[in-house]
Amino acid sequence: MTQSEKNGQDLEKEIARRIRAKRLERNWTLDQLAKAAGLSKGYLSQIENDEKTPTLGTLTKIAFGLGLDAVSLITGENPRPKEKKFALVRADERQPISHTGAAPGSIYESFPFNRSNRFMDSYVVTIGREYPPKPLLHGGQELAVTLEGESEFYYDGQTYTLGPGDAIYFDSDRPHMTRSIGPKPARVLVVFCNPVHGE
Numbered sequence: 001m002t003q004s005e006k007n008g009q010d011l012e013k014e015i016a017r018r019i020r021a022k023r024l025e026r027n028w029t030l031d032q033l034a035k036a037a038g039l040s041k042g043y044l045s046q047i048e049n050d051e052k053t054p055t056l057g058t059l060t061k062i063a064f065g066l067g068l069d070a071v072s073l074i075t076g077e078n079p080r081p082k083e084k085k086f087a088l089v090r091a092d093e094r095q096p097i098s099h100t101g102a103a104p105g106s107i108y109e110s111f112p113f114n115r116s117n118r119f120m121d122s123y124v125v126t127i128g129r130e131y132p133p134k135p136l137l138h139g140g141q142e143l144a145v146t147l148e149g150e151s152e153f154y155y156d157g158q159t160y161t162l163g164p165g166d167a168i169y170f171d172s173d174r175p176h177m178t179r180s181i182g183p184k185p186a187r188v189l190v191v192f193c194n195p196v197h198g199e
Contacts, residue, residue: 011074015059016050018073022066023048036065038139056108057138057172057192060121070121071097071110094124103128103179122191127151127180135175142172142192149186153178162186 023033030048034041038061046052047062054062056070063070071077074097094109102108105128110121124147135154144153145167153160156174161181170176172192180186 012053013050014076015054015073016048018076019062019066020048022068022073026066033062033065037061038065055136055138056102056121057136057140060192061139071095103132103177104130105185120191120193122189125188125190127178127186127188129180129185131177131179135177136172137175138172140172140192141170142190143167143169144191145189147187147189149180149184150182151178151186151188152181162188 023030028036030041030044034044037044039058043052044062047054047058059070059073063073075095089111094111097108097110102125107126109124109126111123127149131154146162146164148164151162153162153168153176155168155170155176160168162168178186178188
């Protein structure tokens with residue numbers, strides 16, 4: 001096992017522990033959090049027991065159900081308690097996070113991490129050169145705009161080559177994944193919506 005793989009496993013265990021801890025802080029049962037997050041009780045149990053690796057979309061659902069943001073579950077940092085109507089994140093303030101389901105070598109930089117109670121999550125993603133071990137699959141819709149570089153995007157059995165300025169909008173409940181294929185890593189702006197309670 002490489003050090004990178006070990007770090008990934010350690011992060012997955014920490015995320016599972018944080019989800020369980022935050023649920024218990026609220027004295028919630030698995031069923032209560034599952035309903036708030038729009039997930040099945042069995043799937044949530046597997047995530048808490050580190051038997052399933054949640055995608056970023058799933059983490060967003062869980063965090064939204066808990067009244068948190070996904071970044072806090074990944075980094076362990078407490079969310080800012082005061083709700084803001086406006087948030088400004090400078091270019092050098094974007095917060096890099098690790099995403100266990102992403103392509104190896106990919107880097108996610110969070111834009112709205114300091115905005116509570118938000119409906120959208122957005123990231124600038126520097127895409128690795130290999131596909132992830134398995135395609136991503138989660139609820140919601142995504143918008144991805146290529147900022148620079150070239151990438152190959154796989155969606156539900158088909159592949160597409162994307163270059164600077166190209167944009168895709170898709171339902172993310174179908175298998176999808178991406179990798180850089182140009183001389184330098186592609187950078188993509190990715191936006192997706194948080195789920196609404198009860199949906």
